Amino acid sequence: MTxxxxxxxxxxxxxxxxxxxxxxxxxxxxxGGVVRSTEVPAGQVALVVGGGSGHYPAFAGLVGPGLATxxxxxxxxxxxxxxxxxxVAKAANAGGGVLLSYGNYAGDVLHFGQxxxxxxxxxxxxxxxxxxxxxxxxxxxxxxKRRGIAGDLTVFKIAGAAAEAGLDLDAxxxxxxxxxxxxxxxxxxxxxxxLPGAADPLFHVPAGQMSLGLGIHGEPGISxxxxxxxxxxxxxxxxxxxxxxxxxxxxxxxxxxxxxxTVKYDELFLLFGKVEKLLTAAGLTVVEPECGELVxxxxxxxxxxxLLWLDEELEQYWAAPADTPAFxxxxxxxxxxxxxxxxxxxxxxxxxxxxxxxADLGRLAVEILAQVRDVVVxxxxxxxxLDAIAGDGDHGIGMRxxxxxxxxxxxxxxxxxxxxxxxxxxxxxxxxxxxTSGALWGSAVIAAGxxxxxxxxxxxxxxxxxxTAFVRAITELGKADPGDKTMVDALLPFRDAFLAExxxxxxxxxxxxxxxxxxxxxxxxxxxxxxLKGRARPLAEKSLGHPDPGAVSFGLITARISHFIDSQLAxxxxxxxxxxxxxxxxxx
Ligand code: ADP
Ligand code: MG
Numbered sequence: 001m002t003x004x005x006x007x008x009x010x011x012x013x014x015x016x017x018x019x020x021x022x023x024x025x026x027x028x029x030x031x032g033g034v035v036r037s038t039e040v041p042a043g044q045v046a047l048v049v050g051g052g053s054g055h056y057p058a059f060a061g062l063v064g065p066g067l068a069t070x071x072x073x074x075x076x077x078x079x080x081x082x083x084x085x086x087x088v089a090k091a092a093n094a095g096g097g098v099l100l101s102y103g104n105y106a107g108d109v110l111h112f113g114q115x116x117x118x119x120x121x122x123x124x125x126x127x128x129x130x131x132x133x134x135x136x137x138x139x140x141x142x143x144x145k146r147r148g149i150a151g152d153l154t155v156f157k158i159a160g161a162a163a164e165a166g167l168d169l170d171a172x173x174x175x176x177x178x179x180x181x182x183x184x185x186x187x188x189x190x191x192x193x194x195l196p197g198a199a200d201p202l203f204h205v206p207a208g209q210m211s212l213g214l215g216i217h218g219e220p221g222i223s224x225x226x227x228x229x230x231x232x233x234x235x236x237x238x239x240x241x242x243x244x245x246x247x248x249x250x251x252x253x254x255x256x257x258x259x260x261x262t263v264k265y266d267e268l269f270l271l272f273g274k275v276e277k278l279l280t281a282a283g284l285t286v287v288e289p290e291c292g293e294l295v296x297x298x299x300x301x302x303x304x305x306x307l308l309w310l311d312e313e314l315e316q317y318w319a320a321p322a323d324t325p326a327f328x329x330x331x332x333x334x335x336x337x338x339x340x341x342x343x344x345x346x347x348x349x350x351x352x353x354x355x356x357x358x359a360d361l362g363r364l365a366v367e368i369l370a371q372v373r374d375v376v377v378x379x380x381x382x383x384x385x386l387d388a389i390a391g392d393g394d395h396g397i398g399m400r401x402x403x404x405x406x407x408x409x410x411x412x413x414x415x416x417x418x419x420x421x422x423x424x425x426x427x428x429x430x431x432x433x434x435x436t437s438g439a440l441w442g443s444a445v446i447a448a449g450x451x452x453x454x455x456x457x458x459x460x461x462x463x464x465x466x467x468t469a470f471v472r473a474i475t476e477l478g479k480a481d482p483g484d485k486t487m488v489d490a491l492l493p494f495r496d497a498f499l500a501e502x503x504x505x506x507x508x509x510x511x512x513x514x515x516x517x518x519x520x521x522x523x524x525x526x527x528x529x530x531x532l533k534g535r536a537r538p539l540a541e542k543s544l545g546h547p548d549p550g551a552v553s554f555g556l557i558t559a560r561i562s563h564f565i566d567s568q569l570a571x572x573x574x575x576x577x578x579x580x581x582x583x584x585x586x587x588x
Contacts, residue, residue: 001194002298008197012053012075019060023325026064028343030091032084034060035070035343038335045163045172046070046092049156050085050112051102052077054195055216057326058152058295059102064324065332067160069094072112076195077217077297079107082443083427085115089126091343097125097169101155101176103148104130106436113477114430114443118423121450125169129176131155133185133306135244136213136222143181149216150258150295151183153327154308154318161320179314182246185256186237187304189214190227193261193297205301212236216260216297230267234274237305242282249309254318255279255289260302265292268303275305288319294327358417358454365421365449366414368561369407375560376403376553383549390531390543394435399553402433402441422449437487437550440474447473463508464499467515471495478533485529485543487550494519494558509565516558523547523555 005011020029028037033050040046049059050072059071070092074080080088089098100116102108112128119126132143133151159176167175189211192201203218205211210228214221228236257272259265272291279286287310295304310318321330354362376383376399384396409428410421423446430442451469452462471491480486497518501511526548530540 002196005196008195011196012073015053016060016073019056019325026323026325027060028338030070030343031087032080033071033073033088034063035088035091036063036065037338037343038065039338040069040092040094041166042094043096044069044094044166045096045169046089046094046098047156047160047163047172048072048085048089048092048098048100049102049152050074050080050088051105051108052079052217054193054298055295057293057324061326062153062156062160062324064322064327065335066164066320066322066329067324067327068156069160069163072115079105079111081427081431082111082114082118082439083431085112086118086427089115089119090124093124096163097127099159099163099169099172099176100126100128101152101159102130103152104132104144105147110436110439110477111430114439114446114473117443117473117476118446118450121447127169127173129155129159129173129180131180131183133180133183134213134215135184135186135240137215137219140244147215147219149185149187150256150304150306151180151185151308153256153258153290153294154183154254154306155179157322157327158314158317160322161317164320164322165317175313175317179308182249182309182311182314183306184241184244184246185258185304185306186213186240187216187258187260187302188212188233188237189221189260189300189302190263191301192218193300195298214302216295216300230271231274234271234278238275238278238282241305241307245307246309248311250311251283252285252287252310252315253279254306254308254310255286256294256304256306256308257289257291258295258304258306259293260304261293261296261298261300263301263303268292271303279307287315288329352417352420352454354415354417354420355454355456357457358419358452359415361418361452361458362416362421363414365418365425366407366410368564369403369410369425371560371564372557373400373403373407375556376400379553379556383553386546386549386552389546390540391549395437395549395553398433398435398438399441402429402438405429405432406442406445417454418452419449419454422446422452425449436478437553440478440487443477444470444473460502460508460511463511464502467495467498480533483529484533485526485531485548485551486533487548487554489526489529489548490519490523490551490554493522494554509562509569512558512562512565516555516562519558520555523551526551 027034046069048070049068052074054076070088072080072085072088116126131148132146134149137147138145158179162172162175192203194201211221321332323332380396387395406425406429410425426442426445430439448466448470451466480488494515498515
C-alpha cells in the first residue's frame with residue numbers, strides 16, 4: 001500500500017520535490033524532471049534518462065557525475081510528455097550532444113522520440129538507445145521488441161561513465177548499444193503493487209504462486225509456478241538467462257539481483273549467494289555485482305536477475321566511479337555546484353523577436369487552430385465510435401483534449417512567430433491528448449512550426465516545406481507504412497497532391513483544396529484495409545469495412561482548413577472589390 005500523500009494526483013510531483021530537497025548536492029529541479037546541480041564539463045555528452053515515476057532509484061536517483069546528467073520524470077508509471085523530455089535535455093545539454101536512454105515502452109518511445117526530433121531540429125545533436133533487457137517480453141529473434149527493466153542500470157552506468165571520460169556522442173551511443181545488447185534480465189513477482197489513492201492493486205498473483213516474467217507495471221508474465229525455494233528460484237533465473245546469452249558472450253559477467261519493492265535485503269542477499277554459486281559453477285566470473293533496489297515498482301513484491309556479459313571496454317566503464325543519490329561506486333572528486341543561471345537559461349533560452357511576417361502567420365495559425373478545434377468538437381462522438389470498433393474508443397475525446405489545449409496555448413502566445421505559436425500549441429496538444437494520435441499530431445505541429453521559423457517573408461515553397469515536415473514527423477515517430485491503416489494513409493496522398501499542385505504552379509489555397517479532397521477520399525478508402533499498427537491491430541478483422549479514425553479526423557481537419565482559407569480569401573477579395581467600387585465611385 002502507498003499511503004503517504006495529501007492528494008494522490010500530486011504524488012509523483014511532490015515526491016520528486018522532496019527527493020530534490022533531500023539531495024540538493026546532486027540534483028536541481030527543472031520543469032519536467034531533474035538535472036545535476038553540479039558542474040558538467042563543457043562539451044561533455046549529456047545522458048538523459050527517464051520514464052514513469054514509481055521506480056526509484058530509477059530514474060531521478062541515478063543523476064550525478066559518472067552516471068546520468070538529467071532525468072525526465074513522468075507521472076506514476078506513465079511516460080514523461082515530450083515537452084518534459086525536451087526541457088530536461090535542454091537543461092542537461094553541455095554542448096556535447098544528448099543521448100536519450102530509457103526502457104522500451106510504446107509511450108516513452110513516442111514522447112522521447114518527439115523530443116529528439118525537436119532537439120535535433122534546434123541543432124542539439126540527440127541520439128537514442130532504448131533498453132530491451134527483459135527476456136520474458138519477446139523471443140530472442142525480436143530483441144527490439146523487448147521491454148526494459150533492471151538492465152536500465154547497466155546501460156545508463158556504462159554510457160554515463162563513457163560520457164564522464166570525455167568520449168563523444170558517437171562513442172557513448174555505441175557503448176550504450178553494445179551494453180544493451182549484452183544485458184539480459186528476468187523478473188518474478190509474488191504480488192502486485194498499488195498506485196497512490198487506488199483501492200486495489202494493479203494486478204494480483206494468486207497466493208502461494210509466483211509469476212515468471214511479469215513486467216514492472218503488471219504486464220502479463222510468461223508462466224505461473226508454485227512458490228519455489230530460494231535454490232529453485234536461483235536455478236530457474238540463472239538457467240533462463242544463460243539460455244538467452246548474447247552471441248559473443250565472454251566469461252566475465254556483472255550480476256544484479258534487484259528488489260522490486262517489498263522483498264527485504266536479507267532475502268535478496270540470500271538469493272544472490274545462490275546465484276553467484278551457480279554462475280561460478282557455469283564457468284563464469286562475477287565482476288563487481290550489485291544486490292539491492294535499483295529499479296522498483298512501488299510496493300510490488302518481486303525481484304529480478306540481470307546479467308551483463310562484459311568485454312574489456314565495458315568492464316572498464318562499469319568499474320568507473322559514479323556518485324549519485326542512489327548509486328555510488330569508487331570515489332569521485334567533489335564537484336563545484338553548477339551556476340543557477342546555467343540551469344535557468346536553458347529553460348528560457350528561446351525568447352525571440354518575431355518578424356512581422358512570422359507574427360502574421362502566427363496569428364493565422366491561431367485562427368486555424370480554432371477552426372480545427374471546432375471541427376473536432378463537431379465530430380468528437382463520431383470519431384470515438386469509429387475508434388471503438390477495433391480500438392479503445394478514445395480518438396474523439398483524445399483529439400478534442402489535444403486540440404483544445406493546443407488552441408488555447410497557441411492563442412496565449414499570439415503575436416509570437418509562427419514557430420513559437422506552433423511549438424507552444426503542439427507541445428500542449430501532445431501533453432494533454434494522451435493517446436498515440438496526440439503525440440503524433442503534437443510533434444507534427446511543432447515540426448511544421450520549426451520549418452516555418454521566424455523569417456522576413458514567406459512564399460509557397462515554405463508551405464511545401466512545412467507540409468513535408470509535418471508528414472515526416474509522423475512517419476518518423478510512428479513508423480507506420482502506407483497500407484498499415486493509420487492516418488499515414490491519408491497523410492501521404494495529402495502531401496503528394498499538395499506538392500504536385502504547387503509544382504504545377506497552383507496557388508497555395510488551390511493546392512490545399514485539391515490535397516484536402518485527396519485526404520478525405522484516401523481516408524474513406526482505409527475501410528478496405530486491415531490495421532497493422534496501433535491499438536487496433538489485435539482486432540484487425542473487426543475493423544474491415546470501417547475507415548481508420550485517425551485518417552478520418554485528418555481528412556475532416558484538412559477539409560475544414562481549406563474551407564476556412566477559401567472563406568478568408570473570399571473576404572479579402574470582397575473587400576478588395578468593395579474598395580475598388582468605392583474608388584470608382586469617387587472617380588465618377
Ligand atoms: P490510441 O491509439 O493511443 O488510442 P487514438 O485513438 O487517439 O490513440 O488514435 C488512434 C489513431 O492513431 C489510429 O486510428 C491511427 O490513425 C493513428 N495511429 C496509431 N498508431 C499510429 C502510428 N504508429 N503511426 C501513425 N498513426 C498511428
Ligand atoms: Mg484510441
